[in-house]
Amino acid sequence: MAAPPLLTLQNIALTFGGTPLIQNAELSIAPGERACLVGRNGSGKSTLLKIAAGLVESDRGTRFVQPGATIRYLAQEPDLGAFESTLAYVESGLGPGDDPYRARYLLEQLGLTGEEQPASLSGGEGRRAALAHALAPAPDILLLDEPTNHLDLPAIEWLESELKSLRSAMVLISHDRRFLEDLSEATIWLDRGLTRRMDRGFAHFEAWRDAVLEQEELDHHKLDRKLAAEADWLRYGVTARRKRNVRRLGNLHAMRQQYREHRGAVGTVTMTLAESEQSGTLVVEADKISKSYGERTLVSDLSLRILRGDRLGIVGPNGAGKTTLINLLTGVTKPDEGRIRLGSNLQMITLDQRRMSLDPNATVAETLTGGRGDTVVIGGITKHVIGYMKDFLFAPEQARTPVSVLSGGERNRLMLARALAQPSNLLVLDEPTNDLDLETLDLLQEMITDYAGTVILVSHDRDFLDRTASSLLVSEGEGVWNEYAGGYTDMIRQRGQGVQARVIAKDDKPRAAPKSASAPTAPARRKMNFNDQHDLKTLPAKIGEIEAKIAKVQAIMADPQLYARDPERFQKASMALATLQSDLSASEDRWIELEMLKDELGG
Structure with missing residues (x-):
């Protein structure tokens, strides 16, 4: 007999500002079950997870948690202000019977020492501390909203392994497709305020979603045709049978109401890329370049050629120097040694990961038009800014919305919209997948695949790299970078392992210089942590x-x-x-x- 669910939500409804966000959502999690919660940006996934955690009260519906069951929720913006250190914050989540050493272990694995003061933490460090706080007590139920945010590839793969080893039930929200495929056993789809459940992992979601939407459109089309037939009957049919007429008229009104209330599937992003004239065959040539900051070497003796049409992915742990390498390859930064040669007729567009080039005081329309008029020119075709906004899922009333109030996902879409409207033959994308929903990610992948120019991209998204990169430049440590053909999975086959975490010595000092080549080298041995x-x-x-x-x-x-x-x-x-x-x-x-x-x- 199946165990009763630990957590149940039934008939959940919530309205924000007069617009129903969630209309009739349900969620049920059994002991040890790992489910993913998916849906478009703005569909209410995070809000539903907060309702499940007991942090937000719904307008309607019931929430039931098995007595004695423990829940931990990963906060998007954790508050560490009341604690002296990250270790104190993580230890505050431990119960009487929990292992106190686990707090230090998790912080170490996530790249923190435990001695960091909350006031000096970056947003990424705060999120990693919050992740350790949620995992430390090994609760009955884990509710994780974007747990891979601000994690590099080694940390993401470690987190997957750690979550697989736990017996906790889990509900995961993530835009990392590979992460969801590897962990989920059930999929809950939140769409237009309703939830649908599939008792299979995320790997099967897209085929199931497309089948559901196709059947929905077929049913709606049948309703439309029946509506037209009923209207014709009323206009031209026999009118003597009065009672039957009244009944059919009532049915017609009911169908019209159903038709008006039908909410079609949320639209998709339409990406059109403005391409410029073709660049030369050689786009970038690096000849034995090196770059150091202080005693840290980020690039050492790198030689590389990027040709027209290449899609070069750059991967490595945080701090390996990926952004520095992009700046070197595009001529923004000069190498300490060696030479960079850029090809002819290059028109480059850069999408930076921090959205720093967006003016927070400008409106959405001003950002897209440059403050000049109300039209955008894409590939020589003039388009009204409102129509172009709709291509990227912005509502017409958002035209005068300041950038400062947009969500992370909306800012990323705005950056994409502005970048793709400019003619280019070299796209430089630094973490372009941050905060994008899965549908927008799919379209971005298609756009990169169809792009006639050259692409250089940095990403921690393994599936995105598999779908877009023709080769990967991988950090091997100590400033050494090696190129591998294919995507991330191909790189693992050739290299024998994924990206390893960067080793950081105490006080961020460089490690001791290697011994002379003539000295015998002892085999590396595992140490006891x-x-x-x-x-x-x-x-x-x-x-x-x-x-x-x-x-x-x-x-x-x-x-x-x-x-x-x-x-x-x-x-x-x-x-x-x-x-x-x-x-x-x-x-x-x-x-x-x-x-x-x-x-x-x-x-």
């Missing part, structure tokens, strides 16, 4: 506790009349015994592994 040491110290006691629990359960099951007298208790005891024996086996294997490692390292 504080988590290993903690496990080695505590596992014997934990194994003893598990063995004692097993003995108690076995004593209960030794009663030969138990099944006949109380079959439900017998079933629970059997399940508990299986779980305990699995835990015992895993704990013993871990303890043996650590003992062998300790012996290898000389005690």
Whole structure:
């Protein structure tokens, strides 16, 4: 018999500013279930997750949480002001029985020391601290809204592994397609205020969504034709049978009301790229370039040729120098050593990841037109700014909206709209996928694929790189960059591993210089971190506790009349015994592994 759900939302409705945001949403999460919540930007996903977390009260509907179940919610904008350090903030989420060492472990894995003061944190560091705060107690239910934001590729892949190892039930919101495919077992689609559920992972979502929308349009078309037929019958049919006429008239009015209230699928972004004259065959040539800041070397002796039509992806951990490398390749920054040669007839458009080039005081229309008139010229064709705004899902009334009040996703769409209206033959995209919904991502991928010019892009989105890049330039550490043919999956096949986290020495000092080539090099050995040491110290006691629990359960099951007298208790005891024996086996294997490692390292 399936376990009852830990969390249930039924008939949830919420209205903001007179417009229904959520009309009839439902959500049910069973123990250990991993579900993703998907939908367009602005569809209400984050709001529904806050309702599930108990942070927002709905106008209608019921929320039920199993008594005693613990919930942790990943806040988009965490408040750390009341804490002295990130460690204190993460430890504040731990319960009496939780492992205090887990707080330090999570902070270390997310690139934080625990000593950071909240006032000095960047937005990304605050989000990573909030992620550690949510994961530290291993709750019954995890509600994670964009957990991969501000994480680089090594951290994203670590997070996937960490979440897979937890027994917590999860509801995930993310624009990272690969992240959702790897983790989700069920998909909840929030569309036009309603939820639909598919008991399969995100990998099957798009085919299911398209089938649902196709059937919906077919049903709507049938209703439209029936409406026309009923209207003709009323105009020209026999009128003697009065009661039947009245009934059919009532049916017609009901169908007209249904037709008026039908909310079609939300529109899609229409991207048209203004391309300029063709560039020369050679776009960029780097000859043994190097770049350092202080004692940190970001690029060392790199030689590279980018030809017309190439789609070069640049990947590496945070701090590896990806943005610096883009600036070198495009001539914005001069190398310390070596030479950069740019090709002929280049017209470059750059989309920066921070949207810094947007004037927060300008309106949406002014941003697109440059403050000149009310038209936009795209590929030699003049278009009214309102029509161009609609192509990127902006409502006409947003024409006078200041940039400062737009959401992150809207700002990204505005940056795309402005950039794509300018003639170019070289696109430079630094994290273009931030805050874009999946449908807009699909169209951006198609646009890049069809673009006749050259593309240089930085991204932490593995699926996006697989779909767009013809080759990847990967950071190997210490300023070394190597090029691999294909996308991210192809790179892993050739390289044997994904992108590794950058090693940061204490006080951000450079690591010691390598020994002379003539000196023998000892093979690298794994070291015991504080988590290993903690496990080695505590596992014997934990194994003893598990063995004692097993003995108690076995004593209960030794009663030969138990099944006949109380079959439900017998079933629970059997399940508990299986779980305990699995835990015992895993704990013993871990303890043996650590003992062998300790012996290898000389005690």
